[in-house]
Amino acid sequence: MRIHFIAIGGSAMHNLALALHQKGYIVSGSDDVIFEPSKSRLAKQGILPSQFGWFQDKIDTSLDAIILGMHAKVDNPELIKAKQLGLKIYSYPEFLYEQSKHKTRVVIGGSHGKTTITSMILHVMNYHGKPVDYMVGAQLEGFDRMVHLTEENDFIVLEGDEYLSSPIDRRPKFHLYRPNIALLSGIAWDHVNVFPTFENYLEQFRIFVNSIVKGGSITYNEEDVNVKSIVEASENSIRKLPYSTPDFFVEHGKTFLNTGEGPMPLDIFGRHNLNNLAGAKWICQNMGIDEEDFYEAITSFKGASKRLEKIGERRNTIIFKDYAHSPSKVAATTMAVKEQYPDRKLIACLELHTYSSLNAEFLKEYRGSLKEADVSAVFYIPESVKIKGLAEITKDQIGQAFQQQDINIFTNSAAFQEFLFEQDVTNSIVLFMSSGNYGGLDLNEIVNMIEIN
Structure with a gap:
């Protein structure tokens, strides 16, 4: 079969493309941008697009099917051409x-x-x-x-x-x-x-x-x-x-x-x-x-990637990162760490990054989600709120939503990193929870900080 991916670079899409390539299908694809590790993995198998962008001449009747990714828009030129030709168009789950x-x-x-x-x-x-x-x-x-x-x-x-x-x-x-x-x-x-x-x-x-x-x-x-x-x-x-x-x-x-x-x-x-x-x-x-x-x-299962993943340890200090970002996940992850290490100080850091978490009406769902932490910090980028077309949120709104008077709130990575470096991490657990990267924060620097102390 000949399969063409519209938006091949996504995490799920490129993995499906690789699976079909291994299965013997003839795979092609397009995307306007492809990041690592998708880029290298597709290139290694010879199915990385030669140039980024959308090209209608890639779509013809020799294709058996189109797989359409969420990153594409409804007016995507390749999608329009596929519809005109009457090609079978599948979503990823279909x-x-x-x-x-x-x-x-x-x-x-x-x-x-x-x-x-x-x-x-x-x-x-x-x-x-x-x-x-x-x-x-x-x-x-x-x-x-x-x-x-x-x-x-x-x-x-x-x-x-x-x-x-x-x-x-x-x-x-x-x-x-x-x-x-x-x-x-x-x-x-x-x-x-x-x-x-x-x-x-x-x-x-x-x-x-x-x-x-x-x-x-x-x-x-x-x-x-x-x-x-x-x-x-x-x-x-x-x-x-x-x-x-x-x-x-x-x-x-x-x-x-x-x-x-x-x-x-x-x-x-x-x-x-x-x-x-x-x-x-x-x-x-x-x-x-x-x-x-x-x-x-x-007994030998160590967990899925980014799920309470240990990224650093030195003497009596451990750093974890976790994909938790929704209120229920944040509360469960914070509680899990505190129950596992009840005698250590827990420094819990959460990034508000998703559409839901940056929604002013939804913020109240986070009430009490960081209550198990001894030191808690929330990071968000106001520009991300604007990009998502949402109403502005303030530090006061976040503080009121979490219902924690001592919560530390940051809007740029430099100030957040300075706060982290100022923390006494002796006998502590540092927990990072995010589906983003705290505005480009290098977690390896935090691990090195612990190595120095």
Whole structure:
């Protein structure tokens, strides 16, 4: 097959392009800008566009399909040409479904924990030498790509994102996968630019549960009130399998899971991650892995990229970075670190970077999310608010939203970095939470600061 990608450079798109190239498809693509590591990875396989931009002469009837990325606009010249020629145009999730409609589809959904749970499942399957197709939202240790597609594998494991499918398909991605085996980890309002009310956001998960193939199953976090309500109210003819946080304890900075075979040490920590582990265990059992084999494999799981990732350690000081940016994720991550290291000072730093987090009305959702920190800092760039077309937000608004009088608020990276360098990090944990980069802050400099102290 000949496949052309419109907006090939994105994290998800370029990984799909690489997967199809490895599968033997003839792959081409376009984009107006491509950053690293996408650029080098595409170049290595010989499918990096020779020049950036959109070119209608790349679109002709020799193409079997177009895959349209979210980065493209509805008036994209290549998209217009593809429509004129009547070519088949897929969104990213549509094409994944086409590639997997004869497989058993395992879809992991929820506002938080999707990447971690999917990563746990893939780690366990890989550990036991059971090959599966997959799509996951982070680069995993031991895996070359975030997407892998074959003809022969029976299972495909898909991270079920609720964000939109493409510029011309406004359905959430996870509505298109029609899972045989599904999981819902939790629901916390996000993407307010697309789902303006919480009820509208909840409706997307009702649709997801009802999209599960009849006779399939939903494994769900019964500790989440919204998840429990939606799943148990569904009239879909599926099995409903609840899970909850397993019994565990922390000793000398190490988390142990209580099992029938005794305490089992883990490389991950945090109540939310133990909850994720419980969900992953049930999914793996549905895929043919027994409990004992799951535990054997999960002890060596170190976490997904950017999820409580340790980036520096010196004597009694540790630095973590985490992708947490929504209120529920920020609260869970901050609490996890404090529970793991109760005797250390926690310096928690959050960047407000997404559309939702910079929305003046949404800010109140962050109330109390940093309360477990001993020192807390919030960073945002006022220019980003303007670029997103949002109403101006002030430091006072942020302080009132978080309901913490001692919170430190910064609007430029130089002042934020100076604040960090002034901190006494003796016997401390420094936690960076962001989906951005704090205005270009070099976290390696922070690690070097700890090396000096």
